[in-house]
Amino acid sequence: MYLIIFDVDGTLVDSQNTILHGLQVGFEAAGLPMPDRQTALSIVGRSLEEAFRDLVGPDHLEKAPLMAEAYRQSKISRRGQGLDIDPLYPGAREAIDRLHARDEVLLGIATGKAMRGVRHMQETHDLHDRFVTIQTADTSPSKPHPDMILRAMSETGVEPARTLMIGDTGFDMAMAKAAGVHALGVTWGYHDHARLAAEGADKIIHSFDELERALSDFLKYDEETV
Template structure:
């Protein structure tokens, strides 16, 4: 059995605008100036408190709880209003359909989002039943700690060499490597090719339609894992 785990933000869904809005609410709550767009988005993938701490620095660590609370409150309110409808990246559904049609492939999620954020994504895009394991910031340390991938493998019984983590950040690549899994980087998210490679990506792709072949090469669907 093979396990293919996906990150959410920057990998499955294009959530940059809603993330920036949430970050700006957090900064406004404590009266700090919002960083530039590239800097702000560089922390996507980390759990919320870890992300804010990396952005504001240890000298402002006391502000992080208030910033994170403001972000979460804003997200919950906007979703109740039918906002924050982050679109799937082109090709996402086709890949999920193709992989999900295989009896020997299980799909999972490992994300710095809260579980309610994943549930929202699944509901909005009608992805119910696709993911047999969902790992979030609610129950695991922030990436790049390997706990999310280790938990996903434990829940499904998958072996590391038959497991692949798909993500757009070096945090995903480092997490996968630390868990002994294959690390597949995608360039349409928040970290570029060089940073993905530096994080330990075994392979990097530029379009979702390249993913199936990349996974076949790494996992050797028709033979033993590479």
């Protein structure tokens, strides 16, 4: 059995606009200026309070909980209005469906989102039965701590050599290396090729069209049997 773990933001869904809106709400709540777009998005993947701490720096660390709560409440409100709908990246749905259909593959999630955000994503895109293990910021330390992957392997009984983490940030790659599993970077998200490589990516792909070949290289199954 193989375990393939996906990050969410920047890997499965294009959430940059809704994340930026939430960050803006947080900075406004704290009376601080919003950083530029590239800087703001560089923290995607981190747990919410840790992300705000990274962005505000040592002079305003005490404001991070307030900012995180403002972000959360904005998300709850906007989702209740049918807003903040993050689209799947091209090819994501097809890739998930193909992998889910394989008897020897289990799918999981490891994300800096709260479970509430993951459930919203599942409901929006009808992905309720695809993932057998879901690890979130509610129960684990922020990436790159390996706890999410360790929990996923414990829940599924899959060993590190047969586990692969797929993500778009250096945090995902570093988390995978810390957990002793394979790391597959994707370049359509928030960190570039150089950062993914520097943080330990074993392989880097540029579209979901490349995923099956990459998985056959890592996990040693025949992609033609999909």
